[in-house]
Structure formats: structure tokens, C-alpha cells
Amino acid sequence: MTKGIIGAVIGDIAGSVHEFSSVSSMRFGLFTSSSSFTDDTALTMAVAEWMLNRDKVSIDESLLKWGRTYPNAGYGQGFKAFLKTGKRNPEGSTHNGSAMRVSPVGFMADTLEQALELAKESALPSHDTPGAIAGAQAIAVAIWMAKNGSSKEDIKTYLEKTFGYRLSRRYNEVRDDVQMRLAMRSTDKAKAHELLLAAETTVQDALTAFLASDSYEETIKRAIYMGGDSDTLACMAGGVAAAFWGVPDDIIKKALVYLPDDMISIINSIDGTSWKPTGITPPSTKRWREDDVVVYGTNDDDTNGEQGFFDVRISRFHHHPNTGYPVYTIGHSIDDIAAQVDRLRTDVESHPERRYLVREIGISKAGYTPQQISPMFSWAIGNDRVLLPESFVRILSR
Ligand SMILES: [Mg+2]
Incomplete structure (x- = not known):
């Protein structure tokens, strides 16, 4: 208590x-x-x-x-x-x-x-x-x-x-x-x-x-x-x-x-407590900082993404929450997604002031499993500026 x-x-x-x-x-x-x-x-x-x-x-x-x-x-x-x-x-x-x-x-x-x-x-x-x-x-x-x-x-x-x-x-x-x-x-x-x-x-x-x-x-x-x-x-x-x-x-x-x-x-x-951040991407980011980067999965035209996509897009008519970082997952091979996640890693390293909120990319519309995608993010475990979806964290911290 x-x-x-x-x-x-x-x-x-x-x-x-x-x-x-x-x-x-x-x-x-x-x-x-x-x-x-x-x-x-x-x-x-x-x-x-x-x-x-x-x-x-x-x-x-x-x-x-x-x-x-x-x-x-x-x-x-x-x-x-x-x-x-x-x-x-x-x-x-x-x-x-x-x-x-x-x-x-x-x-x-x-x-x-x-x-x-x-x-x-x-x-x-x-x-x-x-x-x-x-x-x-x-x-x-x-x-x-x-x-x-x-x-x-x-x-x-x-x-x-x-x-x-x-x-x-x-x-x-x-x-x-x-x-x-x-x-x-x-x-x-x-x-x-x-x-x-x-x-x-x-x-x-x-x-x-x-x-x-x-x-x-x-x-x-x-x-x-x-x-x-x-x-x-x-x-x-x-x-x-x-x-x-x-x-x-x-x-x-x-x-x-x-x-x-x-x-x-x-x-x-x-x-007087010592709670630690969870390292898990919050379900909703609309009150978070504008320079917090939501990493979301989408298609080539960036018109058909998952929830993170909407968190970013909602800005046009409502709040203007976060910056978006698209990963093109829909219709892309696992190797290609891995290459994009590598580039994301470079982006993370070159922006030490930003927080990256990674959504569960590649899973729903692109059709991959957390077992396939999460290993691409093993570098992010322990980095408190990169938050990962719960399913990825569960697999990576086993
Ligand atoms: Mg209030």
C-alpha cells in the first residue's frame, strides 16, 4: 500500500x-x-x-x-x-x-x-x-x-x-x-x-x-x-x-x-517509492509529448496502418499528439521489415532526446507473429527511450 x-x-x-x-x-x-x-x-x-x-x-x-x-x-x-x-x-x-x-x-x-x-x-x-x-x-x-x-x-x-x-x-x-x-x-x-x-x-x-x-x-x-x-x-x-x-x-x-x-x-x-517504468508502449499516447515518436506499421502508401497510425493521423483534426515513424509491413517480407527496423535503430541513436513508442507492428494486417517480429527489437530491451509492445517484451525478456 x-x-x-x-x-x-x-x-x-x-x-x-x-x-x-x-x-x-x-x-x-x-x-x-x-x-x-x-x-x-x-x-x-x-x-x-x-x-x-x-x-x-x-x-x-x-x-x-x-x-x-x-x-x-x-x-x-x-x-x-x-x-x-x-x-x-x-x-x-x-x-x-x-x-x-x-x-x-x-x-x-x-x-x-x-x-x-x-x-x-x-x-x-x-x-x-x-x-x-x-x-x-x-x-x-x-x-x-x-x-x-x-x-x-x-x-x-x-x-x-x-x-x-x-x-x-x-x-x-x-x-x-x-x-x-x-x-x-x-x-x-x-x-x-x-x-x-x-x-x-x-x-x-x-x-x-x-x-x-x-x-x-x-x-x-x-x-x-x-x-x-x-x-x-x-x-x-x-x-x-x-x-x-x-x-x-x-x-x-x-x-x-x-x-x-x-x-x-x-x-x-x-x-518514497521505487517504481520502474515498464518499458511497454502505452495503449494510448494522445496526451504524451509531441516529439514522442510512435512507430507504427503501415502499407506502401501509408494509408492503411494499424492503431499507432491513427494515433498519429488523428492530429490533423483533433489533438496533435506524436510524431510518426512508419514501418512498411503490409506486403513486405520479413527480411525487409528487419532492414527497416535496423534503420529505426540508427534513428534512435541519432536522436537521444526522443522517446520511441513502438506499436505491435507487423502483426494484425501484415500477418506476422510476435515471435517473428520481436527479435528485431532485441537491441531495444533495456533502452528506456524505446518502449515496446507487451507481446514483444514478454518474448524478449524470457
Ligand atoms: Mg483532466
């Missing part, structure tokens, strides 16, 4: 595929083939790195660094403007972006007073409004209290007293409210989104999911089942639940494949 920010990160990943959609029951898996970390995680890393080096970097610098490193993580309009200009927005956001990134403050603050003060400081660059500052402080303090042994009742009483929150409402009643706001999207989308993203309400919703639960996993599921801004609800609730119960190792191990090495390293520094 780990009491740390990994709990918030996993909430974000688990909620990422359910944003503004509703799950019909509490029986769903936490991880899917489209799951990805989002802005909640990227900026949690920013606050975490700031907490680790407060004497050397400002919160602004750290937010800018991580936001610019992961520009497709899904930021709101105001934060995008901050990333562009580097200047604080005088009209701060009232949304939950300050509370979604604050968990490192709760885990690292020495005292409750320091948690309050640093939570405020971490909010100011983009969320200098009373509700958004209070939201960040409430999540940070809930985490601090949970980590330091407070009961749920003590946490609830303190937050009600300090922030005027209503935390005695039943879970189902709060969920009905959220579902009503979700339904409002069809008539008044702008107003619905304002309500679904407001720090003041969503922080209370997330805390209600935590208070109604008996474990870390139940908290994540209740936060997502509530509906609305699922990744952020589960991220906020997940941070508090992780501080209260800890996160089971088996859940963390499943989450690691979704996380880049630079994030795992920050998480280890805050949580």
Missing part, C-alpha cells in the same frame, strides 16, 4: 475515458485501452516538482515547464493562455484546476497551516479566485489530515467549519445533482460546463465520494460513477483516499504502463 500522489494520478487515468459521459453502474474496470493521464496528472507533477525544489523554482516556472512539456494534456482555455504568455491571468479561473493538481502539497506539508498556505500559493498563477483557492486548500488539508491519522468525521467537520462546505449529503443525492447538470448540457452547454467544472461544487462532490467509501478503489469508482468531470473528481478524491487508506500495489502496477518515465520519477520522489 502506498500513501501518496500516485492515488491522485490513478484517479485521473481511470476517469480519463469517462469525462462528461456516464457509466451505468459501479462495475467497470479502472483501466482501458483508451485510458491516458490528462492535465490533472501533468500539473500534479508540476506542483510536486515545485514542492521538491521550492528554494530553486517558483510555482509559475514549474507549471510552465510541465505544461509546455505536455502541451496536449487537455488544459482549459485560461491555462493555455498562461502557457502561451507565461504571465498570470488577472482574471483567475473559478474551476477545479487548482484542486486537481494540489495533492503533493497535502502529502509534503509539515503542518496543517503550511498545507493551507502552500495550497493557496500553488493556485495563484491560474486560479486566483476565492472558490478555487478554497478548493485547493480543502483537498490539500483533507490529504494532510488523512495522512496524519485524522478520522473521516474529523476531516469532514474541519472542512465544513473552515470552508462552509456541505458534506453531510448522501452520495446518491449528490450524484443526482451532478447527473442533472450533465443533462443540462443539451439545453445550455455553457452553463452546464460552468457548473460541472466549478471548484466550489466539484471539490465537495469529490469529498462526498471519499466519505461514502470504504476503500481506495471504491472511492475512485464512486467519483467516476458520479459523472461529470470524472478525471478531476477521481483525481481529487483519489488523492484523499490514498492518504487515508493507501493504494494497493496491484492497482499501481497496472497504472505504470500509462505513465512516462519522467512522471514516474517525480512520483517516486514524493511517495
Whole structure:
């Protein structure tokens, strides 16, 4: 069990595929083939790195660094403007972006007073409004209290007293409210989104999911089942639940494949853990860095590739995620594919700044087997800039 920010990160990943959609029951898996970390995680890393080096970097610098490193993580309009200009927005956001990134403050603050003060400081660059500052402080303090042994009742009483929150409402009643706001999207989308993203309400919703639960996993599921801004609800609730119960190792191990090495390293520094990157290509790369190279299989015209191909092509009308490196597999001999993979190796060696995310090339449409293709990548085992599909890793590390 780990009491740390990994709990918030996993909430974000688990909620990422359910944003503004509703799950019909509490029986769903936490991880899917489209799951990805989002802005909640990227900026949690920013606050975490700031907490680790407060004497050397400002919160602004750290937010800018991580936001610019992961520009497709899904930021709101105001934060995008901050990333562009580097200047604080005088009209701060009232949304939950300050509370979604604050968990490192709760885990690292020495005292409750320091948690309050640093939570405020971490909010100011983009969320200098009373509700958004209070939201960040409430999540940070809930985490601090949970980590330091407070009961749920003590946490609830303190937050009600300090922030005027209503935390005695039943879970189902709060969920009905959220579902009503979700339904409002069809008539008044702008107003619905304002309500679904407001720090003041969503922080209370997330805390209600935590208070109604008996474990870390139940908290994540209740936060997502509530509906609305699922990744952020589960991220906020997940941070508090992780501080209260800890996160089971088996859940963390499943989450690691979704996380880049630079994030795992920050998480280890805050949580006191020593998780290693999996070396496995994540199922979805749309929030990863733009200069991360997706290596995908395709045909000669580069018009009929597999999933990695779509990850690259999606950029034309949606996000603009990764650079693509085509390997022409469809209709090509095994020797020819091997020669191309050799050239890829040269490309890897001449670009030490890039990460290469190799998809399961040559298998589905080209018709080869992982046993035939994976040996071409034996050179990549142990190279932490080259991630391979799980089937290749399994064969190569035998
Ligand atoms: Mg998000």
C-alpha cells in the first residue's frame, strides 16, 4: 500500500475515458485501452516538482515547464493562455484546476497551516479566485489530515467549519445533482460546463465520494460513477483516499504502463517509492509529448496502418499528439521489415532526446507473429527511450 500522489494520478487515468459521459453502474474496470493521464496528472507533477525544489523554482516556472512539456494534456482555455504568455491571468479561473493538481502539497506539508498556505500559493498563477483557492486548500488539508491519522468525521467537520462546505449529503443525492447538470448540457452547454467544472461544487462532490467509501478503489469508482468531470473528481478524491487508506500495489502496477518515465520519477520522489517504468508502449499516447515518436506499421502508401497510425493521423483534426515513424509491413517480407527496423535503430541513436513508442507492428494486417517480429527489437530491451509492445517484451525478456 502506498500513501501518496500516485492515488491522485490513478484517479485521473481511470476517469480519463469517462469525462462528461456516464457509466451505468459501479462495475467497470479502472483501466482501458483508451485510458491516458490528462492535465490533472501533468500539473500534479508540476506542483510536486515545485514542492521538491521550492528554494530553486517558483510555482509559475514549474507549471510552465510541465505544461509546455505536455502541451496536449487537455488544459482549459485560461491555462493555455498562461502557457502561451507565461504571465498570470488577472482574471483567475473559478474551476477545479487548482484542486486537481494540489495533492503533493497535502502529502509534503509539515503542518496543517503550511498545507493551507502552500495550497493557496500553488493556485495563484491560474486560479486566483476565492472558490478555487478554497478548493485547493480543502483537498490539500483533507490529504494532510488523512495522512496524519485524522478520522473521516474529523476531516469532514474541519472542512465544513473552515470552508462552509456541505458534506453531510448522501452520495446518491449528490450524484443526482451532478447527473442533472450533465443533462443540462443539451439545453445550455455553457452553463452546464460552468457548473460541472466549478471548484466550489466539484471539490465537495469529490469529498462526498471519499466519505461514502470504504476503500481506495471504491472511492475512485464512486467519483467516476458520479459523472461529470470524472478525471478531476477521481483525481481529487483519489488523492484523499490514498492518504487515508493507501493504494494497493496491484492497482499501481497496472497504472505504470500509462505513465512516462519522467512522471514516474517525480512520483517516486514524493511517495518514497521505487517504481520502474515498464518499458511497454502505452495503449494510448494522445496526451504524451509531441516529439514522442510512435512507430507504427503501415502499407506502401501509408494509408492503411494499424492503431499507432491513427494515433498519429488523428492530429490533423483533433489533438496533435506524436510524431510518426512508419514501418512498411503490409506486403513486405520479413527480411525487409528487419532492414527497416535496423534503420529505426540508427534513428534512435541519432536522436537521444526522443522517446520511441513502438506499436505491435507487423502483426494484425501484415500477418506476422510476435515471435517473428520481436527479435528485431532485441537491441531495444533495456533502452528506456524505446518502449515496446507487451507481446514483444514478454518474448524478449524470457
Ligand atoms: Mg483532466
